[in-house]
Amino acid sequence: MKHLLTVTLSAALSTGFILFAQAQTQTVGTFLNTELAYDGYTLLDPMGTESTYLINNCGEVIQSWQSQYNSGGACYLLNDGSLVRGCRVNGNFAGGGVGGVLERRSWEGDLLWTLTWANDELHHHHDFAWMPNGHVLVLAWEWKDANEAAAAGRLNPQTIWPESITEIAPTFPSGGNVVWEWHAWDHLVQNVSPDLPNYGEPADFPHRIDINHAEVGSGAGGGPGGASSGDWMHANAVNYNPELDQIAISSRRFNEIWIIDHGTSTEEAAGPGGDLLYRYGNPEAYGRGAEIDRTLFGQHDVQWVPQGHPQAGDLLVFNNGNERPGCPCSTIDCWTPPLLEDGTYALDNNVPFGPIASSWSYPESPFADFFSTNISGVQPQPNGNFLICEGAEGKLFEVTQSGQTVWEYVNPSGQFGVVQQGDFPLGNAVFRAYRYGPEFQGFEGRDMTPGAPLEGNTAFSCDLYPEGDSTTTSALLLSQEQTLTLSVYPNPASEQVTLLSNRSGIWSIQNALGQRIATQQVSPNQTHELPCHGLPSGIYVATWMDKEVDVAPKTLKFFIRH
Numbered sequence: 001m002k003h004l005l006t007v008t009l010s011a012a013l014s015t016g017f018i019l020f021a022q023a024q025t026q027t028v029g030t031f032l033n034t035e036l037a038y039d040g041y042t043l044l045d046p047m048g049t050e051s052t053y054l055i056n057n058c059g060e061v062i063q064s065w066q067s068q069y070n071s072g073g074a075c076y077l078l079n080d081g082s083l084v085r086g087c088r089v090n091g092n093f094a095g096g097g098v099g100g101v102l103e104r105r106s107w108e109g110d111l112l113w114t115l116t117w118a119n120d121e122l123h124h125h126h127d128f129a130w131m132p133n134g135h136v137l138v139l140a141w142e143w144k145d146a147n148e149a150a151a152a153g154r155l156n157p158q159t160i161w162p163e164s165i166t167e168i169a170p171t172f173p174s175g176g177n178v179v180w181e182w183h184a185w186d187h188l189v190q191n192v193s194p195d196l197p198n199y200g201e202p203a204d205f206p207h208r209i210d211i212n213h214a215e216v217g218s219g220a221g222g223g224p225g226g227a228s229s230g231d232w233m234h235a236n237a238v239n240y241n242p243e244l245d246q247i248a249i250s251s252r253r254f255n256e257i258w259i260i261d262h263g264t265s266t267e268e269a270a271g272p273g274g275d276l277l278y279r280y281g282n283p284e285a286y287g288r289g290a291e292i293d294r295t296l297f298g299q300h301d302v303q304w305v306p307q308g309h310p311q312a313g314d315l316l317v318f319n320n321g322n323e324r325p326g327c328p329c330s331t332i333d334c335w336t337p338p339l340l341e342d343g344t345y346a347l348d349n350n351v352p353f354g355p356i357a358s359s360w361s362y363p364e365s366p367f368a369d370f371f372s373t374n375i376s377g378v379q380p381q382p383n384g385n386f387l388i389c390e391g392a393e394g395k396l397f398e399v400t401q402s403g404q405t406v407w408e409y410v411n412p413s414g415q416f417g418v419v420q421q422g423d424f425p426l427g428n429a430v431f432r433a434y435r436y437g438p439e440f441q442g443f444e445g446r447d448m449t450p451g452a453p454l455e456g457n458t459a460f461s462c463d464l465y466p467e468g469d470s471t472t473t474s475a476l477l478l479s480q481e482q483t484l485t486l487s488v489y490p491n492p493a494s495e496q497v498t499l500l501s502n503r504s505g506i507w508s509i510q511n512a513l514g515q516r517i518a519t520q521q522v523s524p525n526q527t528h529e530l531p532c533h534g535l536p537s538g539i540y541v542a543t544w545m546d547k548e549v550d551v552a553p554k555t556l557k558f559f560i561r562h
Contacts, residue, residue, distance in 0.1 A: 027424050028354040028412035028455045030059040035465040035557065036512065036539060037398050037407035038381040040435040042442070043545050044454075045085065045392070047076045047375070048415035049427045052085060053454055058462035059409060060450035065109050072099030073126040073431055074237075081107035081442035084130055090118075090422045091162065093123035093141050096374070097233040097431075100124050102136065104170075107446060114174045122164065126431075129168070129240040129247075129529075135179065137247065138166050139238045143183065143233070153190030153211050154199065159215055159230040165238060165247060165260075182247075182260060182269045184209060184233065189277065203287030207275035207349065213285050214253040239303040244279065244343060250302040250317065255282040255294055257302050257315060261343070278337055278345035280315070283352030293352065295333070298322035300391075301377035301432060305334065308536040310401060310513060312333075313339075321366065329366030332378050332386060332399075333358045336534070362386065362403050377432035383512050383538025387435050393430030401513055412455035422457045437537055439562045463557075474556055478549050486544055492559035499528045499542055506542045509537075521547075532560050 024408035029547070038328040041062055045052045048070055052065040054077075069087030100118030103485055105111055121138045129137040130266040141161035148157030167180035189208035190199045200399040202210040224291050237250035245263040245388075259278040268274065281296030283289025298320040305311040315336040321330045321369035337345035345355055360410045363370065385406065387398050394411035412419050415427035436443070471489035478484055499507050499520075507528050517535070520528045523543045537560055544554045 024461055025422060027422055028163075028410045028419060028458070029421065029453050029458060030057065030407075030409050031056045031407040031464050032397075032405065033464070035403070036383075036385075036400060036408045036436060037465070038383045038387070038437070038538065039465050039559075040437045041440075041448075042380075042387070042409075042433055042435045043075065043077060043083075043218050044396075044413075044430065044433055045071050046411055046413040047071045048427055051413065052083060053156060053413070055254045055454060056450050056464060057407060058450070058457070058464055059453040061454055062448055062450055063107065063446075065105050067103060067105075067226055069101060069103070071431065072101065072124075073097055074128065074528070076434065077129060077436055077442050078104075079441040081446060082112060083107075084136075086124070086126070086128060086351065089118055091118045091123050092143065093118075093125070093230075095161070095229045097126035097235070097236060098123065099126065102128060102138070104105065107442070111173075113170055113172050115168065115170065115176055116174075117166075117240075126236045127238045129238050131240055133148055135167050135169050136176075137238055138168060139235055139249075140164050140166065142183065144185065149211075150397070152185070152188055153199075155192060155212050157559045160232045161230040161286070163233050163235045163249070163251075164293045165249070167262075168187060176227060177384050180262070180269070180361075181266050182274050186270045187274055197244065199289060202264055202285075204351070206279070206286045206288060206353070207277070208285060208286075209254075209276070209289065213523060218255075227230040237301045237303075237377075241254055241304050244304075244339075246343070248304065248315065250299055252298050252300070254285045255298065256285055256295045256416060257281055257296070257299070257317065259337075259345070263343075270527075278353055280335065280337065280353055280357075288350065288352040295319075295358075297324045298374070300375060303379075305380045308382060310384050313382065314359055316378060316380065316541055318378045320371075320373065320376060321371055322373060324366065327366060328370050328371055328373070329368055330371045331366050331392070332362040332388060334360040349401050352491065361400055362388075364403065375429060379434055381435065381538075382536050383436060384536075385512075387433065388539070389433045391430050391431055391432070396433050398432070420453050421460070437561070453555060474503065474554060476551070476554060478551060482549070484544075484546065484549075484551070484554065486542075486556055486557045488542055488556045491531055492561040494561055495532055497530045497532060497540075497558055497560070500525070500531065501544060503546055505544055505546045508545065510541045510543065512539045532562070537558050 041054050050067050065083050072088035073086035086099040087101040087508050102115040104113040110311045121143050124140045133486045142164050144160045144271045146157045149160045156513050164185040166184045168176035188211045189205040191213045235249050236250040247260050247279050247352045249258045257280045264273045283293045299317040301318045303341045305314045311334045314336050319331045321332045338354050372390045372392040377389045385398050396409045398407035411428045414425050419425045459468045470520040474486045476484040524528045542556045
């Protein structure tokens with residue numbers, strides 16, 4: 001599908017394309033969209049607003065939802081096309097990322113279910129994880145007063161908010177039944193007094209949480225919160241891995257990722273079975289390293305990279321870069337955790353959890369222009385790319401494995417409404433953003449006809465890739481008597497793609513990473529059928545090498561969509 005809009009002049013900058021139409025300068029919307037970008041639909045939930053949008057790669061609105069609440073952290077689409085969204089409500093807890101209510105709305109916007117998880121003793125914040133069994137894991141603070149903190153061995157005790165995770169089976173139209181829970185408060189260690197519970201050196205109990213590590217309150221660890229905030233761990237993400245039956249948690253104040261076992265009963269989760277299986281990012285937090293050993297700096301949005309992606313099985317975060325040595329610079333970091341066959345993680349005596357280095361990072365060298373002091377996220381794409389949400393700036397962009405930017409978008413919606421093209425947005429932060437492919441189950445039977453861009457009609461052009469189901473052809477005049485004609489169809493393909501040439505030669509098929517996946521020698525007008533089963537959605541390159549004429553190889557691009 002191609003959208004033709006009048007453009008009088010364009011200028012390309014190293015960070016993307018900025019287009020100029022008449023006397024207007026582009027300030028919001030899609031700045032760059034190339035055929036190397038994963039062509040899907042991005043869920044956008046601007047902070048400080050009551051609206052959620054689904055946009056295509058040209059920023060055109062496919063669907064929108066309206067709530068009575070401002071954004072309260074993460075939101076996701078479910079397989080039936082419904083939207084589940086965290087909503088902000090005030091209460092006894094006044095920290096950054098406060099939520100308190102979950103809403104589930106149909107594709108059409110009707111309210112299907114609500115959960116209020118906020119009272120004087122607990123409050124949902126930041127994130128939740130919808131599970132394959134239809135249950136939801138809710139991340140929440142718990143209230144512990146200064147006396148409770150002192151009894152646990154906290155030095156200079158004050159009100160403190162440890163984290164909890166509760167699995168809830170929804171009951172419609174509201175509420176739910178608690179079926180499992182985990183509390184960080186059950187997994188502490190302290191070296192203050194042998195007369196208090198959980199006494200020991202943190203280095204000797206690396207699977208437990210040091211009650212005296214990390215500060216609370218305003219500015220602690222670079223995290224938000226008022227002067228009276230008890231936000232101690234500041235967890236900002238919870239991610240569920242059904243294959244491992246494990247939960248990953250991102251703790252900003254500890255500068256760590258934690259993994260816990262979900263394959264326990266609630267009773268087991270309150271004991272040693274609920275201790276941390278794995279932790280990474282800051283060995284100083286458990287006495288097995290120093291400040292110099294830190295690799296995470298106020299990170300957000302932990303998750304496992306799914307199968308089919310080059311970094312499959314790795315853990316992935318948006319590493320914000322607060323207090324990073326050298327410069328306050330953000331990075332996207334993947335690493336391979338030392339997972340053992342029994343579901344535990346390797347750990348030698350007196351050394352921290354591994355690995356020593358990341359398996360993939362963007363950029364290779366941090367630079368100051370890429371920095372988000374808070375919020376933010378990243379999502380692996382089926383074609384091997386990464387969709388990055390530079391949250392504080394309201395900027396979304398997609399990079400390839402080599403770090404090339406192939407899509408770029410600036411959110412036009414914020415606390416002061418949606419700005420028109422040419423105006424600069426204020427308060428347009430985005431907690432996270434997620435993209436869903438055209439094959440996503442929730443889109444079946446839906447009207448996906450795009451409307452206008454979110455910022456309204458614009459004078460800037462944008463192409464959507466790929467175009468509709470078609471045949472991609474190429475012709476090359478070899479001589480007055482000979483013409484090379486190549487065809488690839490259908491494009492995009494889901495079951496099988498057919499390659500055809502009128503001459504003898506060799507087809508070589510590569511994926512977006514340049515890896516060869518098939519080679520076939522053919523006779524004139526002989527088709528080569530490539531099954532698409534087992535190949536991930538994304539862009540592919542078919543290279544033709546002629547056997548009879550000395551001519552440079554010819555390439556055609558095609559797409560696979562499942």
